[in-house]
Amino acid sequence: MALPQLLHSPSSSSLTHKPYLKPNNPLNPNPKSLSNPHPLVHHHQRQRKPYSLRCSASSFSEKHHTGSPQSDDVVELPLFPLPLVLFPGAILPLQIFEFRYRIMMHTLLQTDLRFGVIYSDSTTGTADVGCVGEVVKHERLVDDRFFLICKGQERFRVTKIARTKPYLVAEVNWLEDRPSGNGEEDLDTLANEVETYMKDVIRLSNRLNGKPEKEVQDLRRNLFPTPFSFFVGSTFEGAPREQQALLELEDTTTRLKREKETLRNTLNYLSAASAVKDVFPSS
Template sequence: MEKTEKIAIFPLGLVLLPNMILPLHIFEERYKEMISDCIKNKTNFGIVYYSGNDFHKSGCIASTVSIIKEYEDGRIEIVTEGKERFKITKIYNEKSYMEADIEYFDDQYELDGEAINLAKVEGLKLLQEIMKIYNENFDFSLVDHLNPKTVSFLIAANGGFTMEEKQFFLETINTKERIEKGVKSLQIIIDRLRVSKGIEKIIQSNGYLPKKHD
């Protein structure tokens, strides 16, 4: 039987993924009450993607890892971390904020471990390449020991993906499918970044292409 639970729900215009760090500035009255209740009761809440037209039923648990600042008017700045994924089974509107019964879900067990590990290595290489394009340094020895599922969400959290793509990654229960799609999409993002950087260099050189030397 699936593990079920009743939790507070926070609809947002973004997708929270497992292990993802998300700072939040809470200012709306009902969500100030929600966060206050969660902190007081030491409970987590769920974040679901709301695009304005579509309210998704699959989301991710947000755990408050630190309180940055509390204001006199009740506003609060917190840092959250994505945990388990869930599906909403029933919605309650008994409080100022939404609550829901949820069922947790996870990736299915996969037999083709070698293919998944190869995709994981390729994904980390592409993430490193993106860092180089942005002239950012990151010690990938800190993450190369991570399991493929964790790496697949690390790839999915990349800023180059749309919210719809991130929602797909969230809902996918096949690690191999998620990581392979992530790798394929990362390559497209890198190609676009290279073109963008090339155009930027041309603009910085007053629009003149570099001359070829014989």
């Protein structure tokens, strides 16, 4: 599920990244369709927009990982640079056909089925923080291509490039959100506020697009605040810079507040657009 017509919060301007893939911004009524900037991989289902993360709350773990690697562990991880951001718990379908990544897949299928998905573009290069993708389903075709279904797991930070051939392998440290200074009750309240904004954005967007204004389902589905914050970030499709900034944050409260501000700005815009439509129905 993607939230349409997101307007970023003013804090987005503090990003060190410059925009590359344009978000579906309501201020740009006719955004160009995203071409596939990475020729090495496509999403399996052609009807989806390129690199569209279509996630549901049920894809996300209801609790923090148990037995997760410690943040001070240093391990080697094969990397797959892509012009998208994978979040913990999100589902990512891929098609692998370039030779070096087919080699990587043959290795992974004999080991632990895990590799690092890391955001990269032609302007700023490759990010330092990514997310582990675990292969949960795969299909090998007769021409040695692979269809994969991956699920986001732990986040990591690259500390050193170990090898570059035949594919990137890096030494990484695991990232976890630091304990918040706020109480769990305050954090839970904040998560509920974010969910309310999401519902309102979806409802108004449906109205503007001529869809039925039915009650939006429970989006949170008993998720704890941290995995819910990752789920919210995964719905910001078409805005990978903002998604990368959210992925890199190591505080759940800060991430939820940033998402809340983005959703509030979007809701204000949609409310104004809805009012204009009521006055000028043909516009």
